[in-house]
Amino acid sequence: MTALRHSFIAGIGHYVPSRVVTNAELEPLMNTSDAWIQERTGIQERRWFEEGKDTTANMAANAARKALNMAGLAPNDVQLIVFATLSPDYFFPGSGVLLQRELGITNNCPALDVRNQCSGFVYGLSVADQFVRTGMYDTVLVVGSEIHSSGLDKSPEGRGVSVIFGDGAGAVILRPSTIEGQGILSTHLHSQGEYAEELIVKEPGSNRDNRVQNILDNKADLYPYMNGQNVFKHAVVRFPQVIKEALDQNGMQPADIDMLIPHQANLRITQYVQHKMGLSDDKVFSNIQRYGNTTAASVPLALSEAVQEGKIKRGDLVCLAAFGSGFTWASALIKW
């Protein structure tokens, strides 16, 4: 039996489509305004994928190559792929195997698909961490990648949801830590299925007699539905709760956090959480202004930019936290 060990993030990278879509561009489509979007969400622009160029799997691969490069590893070093997305390339198979193919991985490593929406990356990180801790795998690739823009209602009816979401990808490589005390200290996962329909894409659901006909008859259910106010209400409770849970388990205080990387749900939610935790501006990272909410991609995309911008240093205490559809919520505390 291998002794339990810590995993650490040996490499990280992100990719976003090149097409920038400003709030001004949405105004004539959705009868919305730059002022409304910025005031309610903080979002100024987001990225939309380019058909024929970007796919959920190849965006993940672009992010993964950067993470592998930073870790000094080759694609065939990967022993497990964990792929978090709510916008897979196909209904099935999951995007994990497509990412494996895209990266040219030929070692037949397992590819696991995670379906936990905005919390998907932190869930995936936790799964990967368990495999590294137990010694089953040494090199795990965890990605979050999303294409929302192809599935949004871009008419005025969809504006309450469609202004929020954007496309992007982020990836990390987990390896066993060789430095005492370095790495993922703990992860914390939760869900509450009674709110499953509060943020949902209902179709193509399987529990209808004639699934295909049902989709044709209920096209509106192919678009995301969100009870925005209820999502907001729960998010501002669950984020601080799950951050505190992580701190408590490790005998730490909010003041010990050097960088909080919250899921980029909405800048107002992040500001509320920051205030509640008593964190200064330099200890909370936000890039929702430029990318919108990229669900499973948002945490690794934000973490990757924070690292790239030199905002996280070796030895820093980094807290990842997420909340989203399910409802699901999660956190991870990392000694960088």
Ligand SMILES: CC(C)(COP(=O)(O)OP(=O)(O)OC[C@H]1O[C@@H](n2cnc3c(N)ncnc32)[C@H](O)[C@@H]1OP(=O)(O)O)[C@@H](O)C(=O)NCCC(=O)NCCS
């Ligand atoms: C979505 C959200 C920004 C909406 O803000 P809100 O203040 O709750 O707005 P409401 O839905 O009550 O709508 C208020 C008004 O704005 C209008 N509106 C909605 N979307 C709009 C848009 N994009 N542009 C302009 N007006 C809009 C509504 O039609 C409504 O008009 P009415 O008062 O004439 O009926 C807010 O609820 C929110 O941020 N929720 C959390 C969402 C989130 O974080 N989701 C991701 C979780 S992972």
